[in-house]
Amino acid sequence: MAIDAQGLEIRIGARTLLNPTDFHVTKGDRIGLVGRNGAGKTTLTRVITGETLPSAGTVRVSGTLGYLPQDTHSGDQTRSALDRIMSARDIDSIVRRLRKAEHEMTNPDPDIMSKAMNRYDKAMQDFETTGGYSIQADATVMAHSLGIEQEVLKRPLADLSGGQRRRVELARILFSQADTMILDEPTNHLDADSIEWLRDYLKHFAGGFLVISHSTELLDEVVNKVWHLDAQRAQIDMYSMGWKAYLHQRVVDEERRRREREVAERKAERLLKQGERLHAKATKAVAAQNMIRRAERLLQETSEAQRQEKIADIRFPEPAPCGRTPILATDISKAYGSNIVFAGINLAIDKGSRVVILGTNGAGKTTTLRLLAGLEAPDTGEVKLGTGAKIGYFAQEHDTLDLQDSVLGNLQQVAPELNDTQARSILGSFLFSGDDAFKPAAVLSGGEKTRLALATLVTSRANVLLLDEPTNNLDPASRQEILKAIAKYEGAIVLVTHDEGAVKALQPERVLLMPDGDEDLWSDEYLDLVAEE
Template sequence: MISINDLTFLLGSRALYDEANWHIKPGERIGLIGANGTGKSTLLKIIVGEYAPSSGSVSMSKDLKIGYLNQDLLSYDSHHSILHVAMEAFERQNQLHDEIEELLKKIETDYSEDVLNKLSDKQQEFEALDGYNIEYRANEILAGLGFSTQDQLRPLNTFSGGWRMRVMLAKILLQTPDILLLDEPTNHMDLPSIKWLETYLLGFEGAIVIVSHDRYFLDKVVNKIVESRKGKLTPYAGNYTFYLEEKALRGEIQKGEFKNQQAKIKQEERLIERFRAKASKAKMAQSRMKALDKLERVEDVDDDNPTVNFQFKFSKPSGRHVIRIEGATKSYPNVEILENAEGVIEKGDKIALIGANGKGKSTLLRIIAGTEKFAGKCETGHNVTTTFFAQHQLESLHLDNTILEELQAFAPKHTDTELRGILGCFLFTGDDVFKKIRVLSGGEKSRVALAKSLTTDSNFLILDEPTNHLDIQSVNILIQALQQYEGTFIAVSHDRYFLDNVANKIWFIEEKNIKEYPGTYAEYEEWNSKRPQPTATPIPVKQEKEVKPKAEEKPLGTNPQQQLKKLNDQLRKTEEEIAAFEQSVKTIEAKLADEEVYSNSGKLAETNKEYTTAKFLLDTAQNTWEALASQIMELESK
């Protein structure tokens, strides 16, 4: 499919790739990984032809369709609706639609056979290209990525960068390419959208190459890992977890080979030193020296997993209650976030605040930090000292400072040795600490900001997306740091591996209240998968009417027989609803096949909206039925 042969790419005097080789085969799902700065994004740009290799070649078939998602697409702007932008993927269908519209206008006055034949030919081609379903397909993918039906009609330029990236992803997916090249596709996505994307990619029939720092995402989606390291591309069969095991095994073998070779080299050097001065042995010594010079050296294994080896200290511990929220109410125009919400953060809590975008996670963090106005109370407990880390704080870094100077100014009580030790844990070693902030990448600035946050004298940390821009190595360091931290924290992140390794409580906003699950993220996921869900698809709360499962409408009582009776009643009602919704879907599908509808763009758009709504209601009812059936089976087995 794509063949990379002896690829060398120079960035200034540094070789990002040095005679690297890689062959991408049809149907492979590949995770391209490596530390920041090893050239992963550059390699994707070389494949699509944006960059030319310094030497070597990239070859592929001429008719290969490549779908390429990269962070540069954030700059794409349009006053058209996001539905219109997504449907730009259907270039030929859109062209045919316009031509059919023109012919339909022409036929009002010109009934000639030539016009009728042209119209018939265009309509046949349009139908063969599934043109009558393109709006439905666009609706479906945009809904999966978190856009409500109402949002799909809003102009692209009214959305933030993260949401624009989702629209561009939808457009690429609708083009049905032979291979997808995805550069950090989960950046700026919430957890429901990431899960939807995982499901979609698992059903994608073409090849996929994904650059990602999300370990759970890679484990779910890929069946092969290619590591970019020291200018080479090394393949590993399997997902990310297999890669870790295989790499550790290869490392042990390499370490043994290195030790054996070093012992052999030392032995040879002693023999050469011993006999080189003797005339009778000089020729033999020279021969051994030449053989030693030609020996292909085995490299020692580098430690890719540095450990955090310093203690996080604060001068005074907090009281038992760190934060107490009472009667918190907060809303924005057309969106209600909280209503009389309550919550308590106690000393030692490590809380992961999760949920879909638009549910108010960042708003709640700002309320806790005291930077957001709201109705109600948010009281800070005795001796609580707070540090709030948010992505906008990267902008507050002093660009003319070196990394070390930035930490010296922020944490004057720490010695230079302590600060350099902290920076070493965040992968700034040796002369790296003297780099100016202005020359750092986004990921490096995030590491500096995190190092600052963790050197504070704070016993309560508020962390808003701390894993953004961090590679897997840096995420591991942050995990270790927070595992050692003896204070209290609350964190928002879409990195499930991070959440599962640092949190002992889960908070989520539901029905305008703060709800808590007392356990790890993995335990929460298992519990959440078994309970009736408030909504069937990850659509933001901006939708005009939220459909709630019937299972939560009334308390079920305490008597098992009463519970079973009520659950069975609800199940029967849900089955009746499903039958009605199925009939509604069939009726609308028949309308979509009606020439009077599909030949009229206005009627077609209106009918497509009806279909999307009916399908959504059917999916919701089916999810409710499954949840109720699961509860009934559980009660009957007791």
């Protein structure tokens, strides 16, 4: 019931994400893995789970391991949400046997009916042996605690919103009773009540877990250890303490490293001066060269240690000219199968307007953005684009990215007029430098995919931005950059978010309440709904 890593080294191309490192996760360890976006946190979890091979070293996992990745795309989209959760304990296969036998028991052929009844009896026996209805009830209760209602559990995964699918995957991992868990941004798409329930669950979890989260409230309440992945040094600084104590100790450690750098710089300066004096004497030339080399190594090390962690330079484009109403939606509705998401929605997006869409998970917020973006067609009504309308769409599930193409290729798909130098310059401002430009989008972390999707918006000259949870998966510094970009953008923005800071940066004029489609002038009283939805 543990994770044991020995000499683990991770490299992506020429870049080292982690120098050879030993670590151990065992029962009772509640570890928060932190570090800036792109440091390699998600890559580290993929190596631990065996999705990616390390450059060197080994990872051994004993007991069962549950893994919640940032991007959750389960295979069979036709199965129900409840079946997906139950599959964590292989109950879903028994349920499918029961359903198949039930269907065949209606066959008029006596022989087929008799065999089906026997299979049904055997499947029911297996169902009861594994806990049967009580386990199914447990799964339903856990799903409800994470905001998944009974009606949603019956629907196929294909009919669920991104937020609902994310909750289903989290419920599945928790329901699996794994000895050790790795959770990558588990609070994404959770409302306040679900986050509170998750915090309590993790505080009382008997096994060990490693959690990546930008929620300082979650880290403060649940972790007893903090691992900081330092992108500059490619090392994990391990702190056997809670979140607040870690924050204090990290300040102390950074000050100590600063003093050590100053001592090293003074030593290097003395070595250079001695080397220069000795260099004039032929008999001391070798000693002089050794001193100069030592000084250069010291200066190089201090220079690397002093490099500031870079922040993405996020600036939304200057909008292209357009008419008075770039988007007009009239009496639109959408249903998936028998599930009517919403009906009779009317919305006009005027030039430079700022609208926030609020509603519970599954109320149709993302679907509304996709209809406005033209990625889906409404079942009734129509969406018309006005004169000069140019739409930029940011998808919370990064659906707009071509995962098989490279980082550079994704940008050039959107802006083919850019040459390699121009495209790489834009990517550099979003922290994709050197060989990073040639990485396939599929291997990027959630934060890196967010930055790449935002980079594609920069080239678009869009005059309407449709933003679906744009601050998810971002470290605090990058999040602040997006909030500044939202505040400064002169075009129209339609925003879906659970982030109160993003709404405040937007300063919306109107609010659209889903699924009813009621429109109202914005009031700060609606802020209370943002994090709750």
